[in-house]
Amino acid sequence: MAKVKTLDDLRKMKDELKSRISLRENSDNPESLVQVKVSMATCGIASGAKEIMNYFIEEFDSQNIDAVVTQTGCMGYCYAEPTIEVTLPGEKPLVFGNVTFSKASEIIEKYIKEGELVDGIIPDNYETIE
Amino acid sequence: MAKYKSHILVCGGTGCRASLGEEIVQNLITALEENNLEQEIQVVRTGCFGFCEKGPVVKMVPDNTFYVQVTPEDANELVLEHVVKGRKVERLLYLDPETKERVSDSKHMGFYKKQIRIALRNCGFINPENIDEYIARDGYSALGKVLVEMTPEDAIKCIKDSGLRGRGGGGFPTGLKWEFTRKAQSSQKYVVCNADEGDPGAFMDRSILEGDPHTVLEAMAICGYCIGADAGLIYIRAEYPLAIQRLKIAIDQARQYGVLGQDIFGTGFNFDVEIRYGAGAFVCGEETALIHSMEGLRGEPTVKPPFPAERGYKDKPTNVNNVETFANIPPIILKGGEWFAAIGTPKSTGTKVFALAGKVNNVGLIEVPMGITLREVIFDIGGGIKGGKKFKAVQTGGPSGGCLTDKHLDIPIDYENLLACGSMMGSGGMIVMDEDDCMVSVAKFYLDFTVEESCGKCAPCRIGNKRLHEMLDKITLGKADEDELTKLRNLANVIKDTSLCGLGQTSPNPVLSTMDNFSDEYLAHVRDGKCPAGQCKALMHYVIDSHLCVGCTLCGRVCPVDAISGEKKTPHAIDSTICIKCGACLEKCKFGAISVQ
Amino acid sequence: MEIVKLTIDDKPVVVEKGTTLLEAAKTIGINIPTLCYMKLEDLNFENKPGGCRICVVEVEGRRNLAPACKTECSEGMVVHSHTVRVVNARRTVMELILSDHPAECLTCAKSGECELQTLAQNLGIREIHYKGEQSRYKGDKSPAIIREMDKCIMCRRCETACNDVQTVGVLSAINRGFEAVVAPAFEMDLDHSVCTYCGQCVAVCPTGALTERDYTWKVIEALVDPNKTVVVQTAPAVRAALGESFGMEPGTLVTGKMVAALRKLGFDYVFDTDFAADLTIMEEGAEILDRLSKHINGDKDVKLPILTSCCPGWVNFLEHHFPEMKDIPSTAKSPQQMFGAIAKSYLAKELDIKRENMVVVSVMPCLAKKYECTREEFSVGGDPDVNMSISTRELAQLIRNANIDFNKLTDEDFDNPLGSSTGASVIFGTTGGVIEAAVRTAYEQFTKLELKKVDFEELRGMEGIRQATIDFNGLPINIGIAHGLGNARKLLEDIKAGKSVFHAIEIMACPGGCIGGGGQPYHHGDVEILKKRQRAIYREDAGKPIRKSHENPYIIKLYEEFLGKPLSDKSHELLHTHYFDKKKRVEIS
Incomplete structure (x- = not known):
């Protein structure tokens, strides 16, 4: 177990440890973060939703993007699984269907990081999935 | 290290543990293992969430779903439904008594809406038995900042600027107290943490120690640096076993990490903490009595002056602060005195933790900004009076405080206002009474x-x-x-x-x-000779209305002391000299002939 | 010296910094009433817990009332000691105290001497508005002290005496709130505790909670028994204090009147413990010389310093707290017991009466003496050498009871042979006296020179621990003196640590020695009374024709006719004792 010998030691340690609870920190104020909800019903799971969810979590982590990835129930778009809902801070949520790894990468690079719309949006008149 | 996708926070406070919190944890872990999820989902025992009325509390992160009154049997369902299928378990969500709607995020509950958590910032958030989680939340940064970047005078000034006042009841300015002890001349001084919480119904200190023990250790070390002490003592009542256990773990970890002990942060500053047990005497919350108890003497107060700042533990200058006071110190150091002073009212800054109890819908531990009104606390946070009854009074300050009424409901809560109303802040007990209370x-x-x-x-x-x-x-x-x-x-x-x-x-x-x-x-x-609330048994009389009584003799037969007499089919009567007011006759009478007067 | 100016009841007062409001008020003629407060200047006794709240006064700018005994004067303070608020508070608190006190004044042992009673009268309490349940506690009757804790008002003076002054540590507050009371741990009886029966708790108790075990009725029974020859002995300190019980100025010597009163009471023989004190010096002095000469001759086993053994409270303290040192004190019995042993052997033979038909009564300033005469080693076949010991106060009670107008009595002399004494024995009654008496004899016997000046001023005084070096014709002898068991403890710790420089040490359990004994008329906190008694003792000494014990003609005769010489076999049989290990070892399982 590391001994804290200087204030710098502590700061370094804090930076390393931060990720352990960032999930909790972020969940407390998701409005200010990128929120990704992955539809995780049987249809979603069968289409690889779980892997997609893991992909998002790992990408956000490695790219240091403050985001909250949660799972949700069936969104009703069984034909387009895996489906995800992405909410950027201050924006309306958007639902993307048929999210593959490359689509996911595109969503992160273009929509989440740059705010550019990408293909695959399922237009609807819902407010949110809750 | 495994990267968890989700955390399940289970309240590990004394209250929720008493309601089988630990079994919930075990069952959750088993259920996760059965579904091969133990690498993805972390179960964390945290400190108290405060919403004790609805305990045990289980919180799902990151989607912030707040489950209430969870039983060990619910664990499997939570894992299968919430974790595996991503569906919220509706029946375990909080039911808003006003709107009759289920609320999943605690932020949208009335109970949490008006709260600002400073002293309780880590309670219900981190695992109190893991120093890493505390450090990840800026833990010991304030101590580092003070030791490396500030003089004791600077730090004391920061506390003085914050306007922080003693949270144990007296409301004495904390910075000033530190300054007095700093000025006292002595080669040996002590920092004492008063964890002898004794007000009936108050448990904020216990909650902090159970939920965030490191904050107290850190603050004590900061205080030690400021006043020139290298020894800290925590006086805690032995009836708080969980708090003691977590404190011990925290002290051990802090020593291992070197944030307690010799040459902390390489600055040459030494500080260590010991635990002293009290036998649970309310008077030992009084600082001179507390000191005598720690010295092995009878726990009784002595006349002040001399104040502990001049002559305290073992006759050495001693600074005594309460747990909640200490819990405010690290954030003040990190964010500045002005930040704290901006919260609350000019003379009572910051927040105060209250233990809300009695006839309110939402019983629990709350932290609110000073200056909030009793109305907001009781009706917005507390969710109003139970059973739709009428609010009658609220007792603040425990046995040292007074009862306030509806005319005081809109007075901003602070030290001076409560005193002016004939009550006091005390340690923060708040017991609500309704029309049925005498x-x-x-x-x-x-x-x-x-x-x-x-x-x-x-x-x-x-x-x-x-x-x-x-x-x-x-x-x-x-x-x-x-x-x-x-x-x-x-x-x-x-x-x-x-x-x-x-x-x-x-x-x-x-x-x-x-x-x-x-x-x-x-x-x-x-x-x-009447008790308007109908509580004083001796002042109640059971009588039979002779116009309504048909003489069925039922009442006479249930009366355990034969106080009722009367012929069949003629009105009966109760001999009040024999009647023990058990109410059995009233219950039995089918004709509404018996009443209490 | 820092000066503080303040106003009390509109009068300006200037006092030294650190002065309490109570003391400051006194300087301008305002006597703020007190109850728990007691301070004995020079005797290390200060009891001001601030608990009774009778002395509360109003200090302008202060939210609540302040206890005058505990509040220090500060610059510009404006104090009111007699406002409506103060008087109402004081009376209400007094009524509360009285509401929890048995109203048994008519039959209480303390009636007339009770400070609670006096205060109630001074405050003019005629009605108690707050009545309710009274606290009840277990009673405790030891051979020396009776505890009736229903009468305790929690002033804590006894606790201060037992802990701070005597360091015996038996008494402390137990229980909480309304049930709080001062008692030995676990409310055990004094008998089972390490109590020394010094009686200092009784001496300071304001009420009848702590009193002596009263043996006056047993004395009367003996006096009216035609088959008994009743012999009385009176300790030196009694004559210097008894007069106080009859309204005389403290320090008035009433030796002659006391003898007359004892005869009127019907004692067959009125003797003097002083005689036995001279005898003690003969034995103890011989022991000192014996150990000294062995020490000078290089005997490594000899125990020095030698400690005096006259004081039964001190002996109890040794047996309970320092049993490992039980072979250090002189083996000489106390004068009370030497008297008893001689009376029931030598005197009984002289008077030709059977031992069991003789009753020896002692009048002592002491409560530990009551216990001492019950010690098994001080009896023969179940018959104690001294049958009973009564205190100075009990003697006063007996005299009043017998309708004797004490003040009008004509002086009478003690009977002989056991009534003759020297100045050396009289001073046994004060701290420093025993060792001075011993020095007077030891000096002459050791140096074979005549002592020109018998007054050793360097051994006198009231300081808790004193020391002096006496020149034994070229040989410096280091003398230590301690009175009050707390002071004794310090000297004993030194001996234990091998740091003691003394050849001989005198120890008396009570502050001031026997003049301040637990059986003396109550001083009510006036330490001047003790000092006046002390001066009286030295006056009596100075007025005696013979002032060295070995010159007492009846002592010389006793050795010639009966004992042989000091430390003889007969002496050892009758006049010496040994000590026991009575350490209480608490087993914690």
Whole structure:
């Protein structure tokens, strides 16, 4: 177990440890973060939703993007699984269907990081999935 | 290290543990293992969430789903439904009593809406038995900042600027206290943490120690640096085993990490903390009594001056602060005194933790900005009075405080305002009463406590409180006349005026405040022989309305003491000299002929 | 010296910093009433817990009333000691205290001497408005002290005496709130505790909670028994204090009147413990010389310093607290017991009466003496050498009871042979006296020179621990003196640590020695009374024709006719004792 010998030691340690609870920190104020909800019903799971969810979590982590990835129930778009809902801070949520790894990468690079719309949006008149 | 996708926070406070919190944890872990999810989902035992009314509490992160009143049997469903399928378990969500809707995110609950958590910032958030989680939340950064970047004077100034006042009841400015102890000349000084929480119903200190023990250790070390002490003592009542256990773990970890011990942060500053156990005497919350108890002497107060800042533990200058006070220190150091001073009111800055109890819908521990009104606390946070009854009074400050009424509901809560209303901040107990509560009995209840807890050293407290209690008893038994009220008031005032320590000086407050605010109720007892709230058994009479009684004899047959007589088919009567007021007849009567008067 | 100016009851007062309001008020003629407060200047006794709240006063700018005994004066303070608020508070608190006190004044042992009673009268309490349940505690009757804790007002003076002054540590507050009371741990009886029966708790108790075990009725029974020859002995300190019980100025010597009163009471023989004190010096002095010469001759086993053994409270303290040192004190019995042993052997033979038909009564300033005469080693076949010991106060009670107008009595002399004494024995009654008496004899016997000046001023005084070096014709002898068991403890710790420089040490359990004994008329906190008694003792000494014990003609005769010489076999049989290990070892399982 590391001994804290200087204030710098502590700061370094804090930076390393931060990720352990960032999930909790972020969940407390998701409005200010990128929120990704992955539809995780049987249809979603069968289409690889779980892997997609893991992909998002790992990408956000490695790219240091403050985001909250949660799972949700069936969104009703069984034909387009895996489906995800992405909410950027201050924006309306958007639902993307048929999210593959490359689509996911595109969503992160273009929509989440740059705010550019990408293909695959399922237009609807819902407010949110809750 | 495994990267968890989700955390399940389970309240590990004493209250929720008593409601099988630990079994919930175990069952959750088993369920996760059965579904091969133990690498993805972390189960964390945290400190208290505060919403004890609805405990045990389980919170799902990151989607912030707040499950209430969870049982060990629910664990499997939570894993299968929430975790695996991503579906919220509706029946375990909080039901808003007003809108009758289920609320999943605690932020949208009335109970949490108006809260600002500073002292409780880590409670219900981190695992209190893991120093890493504390460090990840800026833990020990304040100590580092103070030791490396600030002089003791700077740090004391920061505390003074914050306007922080003692949260244990007295409300003495913390920075000033530190300054006094700093100025005292001595080669040995002590920092003492007063964790002898004794107010009935108050448990904020316990919650902090259980939920975030490191914050207290860090603050004590900061205090040690400021006043020139290298030794800290935590005086905690032995009835807090969980808090003690977590403190011990925290002290061990802090020593291993080198944030307690020798040469902390390489600055040459030494500080270590020891735990001292109290036997659970209320008076030992008084700082001189506390010090005597730690010295192995009888826990009773001595006249101040000398103050502990001059002559305290082992006759050395000693700074005594309460747990909640300490818990505010690290954030103040990190964010600055001005930040803290901007919260609350000009003279009572920051937040205060209250233990909300009694006849409110949402019982629990809350942290609110100073200056909030009682109305907001009771009706917005507390969710109003249980069972739709009428609000009658709220007792603040525990046995040292007073009862406030609806006319006080919109007064901003701060030290001065509560004192002016005849109550006090105290350690933050807040007990809400409704129309069914008899205020004489309430005063008697508190006196019962003070009589038990007086140390017996000074005559007015030792004998006076006993007499107050006896007089209140007489009133509730209908054996007192109006003169008794005059005597009662005089005695209460003399006890306040002459007692040696804070216990006796405040113990008559429940009597005086109820006499002031509910004089009619006292008069009804002594003048009319009636208890308006219908609580004082001795003043109740069961009577049979002869017009309604058909003479069915049912009441006579259930009466356990044969107090009811009457011929069949003729109206019956109750002999009040025999009646023990058990109410059995009232329950049995099918004709509504029996009533209480 | 820092000066503080303040106003009390509109009068300006200037006092030294650190002065309490109570003391400051006194300087301008304002006597703020007190109850728990007691301070014995020079005797390390200060009891001001601030507990009774009787002395409360109003200090402008202060939220609540302040206890005058505990509040220090500060610059510009404006104090009111007699406002309506103060008087009402004081009376109410007094009524509270009285409401929890048995109203048994008529039959209480303390009636007339009770400070609670006096205060109630001074405050003019005629009615108690706050009545209720009274606290009840277990009673405790030891051979020396009776505890009736229903009468305790929690002033804590006894606790201060037992802990701070005597360091015996038996008494402390137990229980909480209304049930709080001062008692030995676990409310055990004094008998089972390490109580030394010094009686200092009784000496300071304001009420009848702590009193002596009263043997006056047993004395009367003996006096009216035609088959008994009743012999009385009176300790030196009694004559210097008994007069106080009859309204005389403290320090008045009433030796002659006391003898006359004892005869009127019907004692067959009125003797003097002083005679036995001279005898003690003969034995103890011989022991000192014996150990000294062995020490000078290089005997490594000899125990020095030698400790005096006259004081039964001190002996109890040794047996309970320092049993490992039980072979250090002189083996000489106390004068009371030497008297008893000689009376029931030598005198009984002289008077030709059977031992069992003789009753020896002692009048002592002491309560531990009551216990001492019950010690098994001080009896023969179940018959104690001293049958009973009564205190100075009990003697006063007997005299009043017998309708004797004490003040009008004509002086009478003690009977002989056991009534003759020297100045050396009289001073046994004060701290420093025993060792001075011993020095007077030891000096002459050791140096074979005549002592020109018998007054050793360097051994006198009231300081808790004193020391002096006496020149034994070229040989410096280091003398230590301690009175009060707390002071004794310090010297004993030194001996234990091998740091003691003394050849001989005198120890008396009570502050001031026997003049301040637990059986003396109550001083009510006036330490001047003790000092006046002390001066009286030295006056009596100065007025005696013979001032050295070995010159007492009846002592010389006793050795010639009966004992042989000091430390003889007969002496050892009758006049010496040994000590026991009575350490209480608490087993914690």
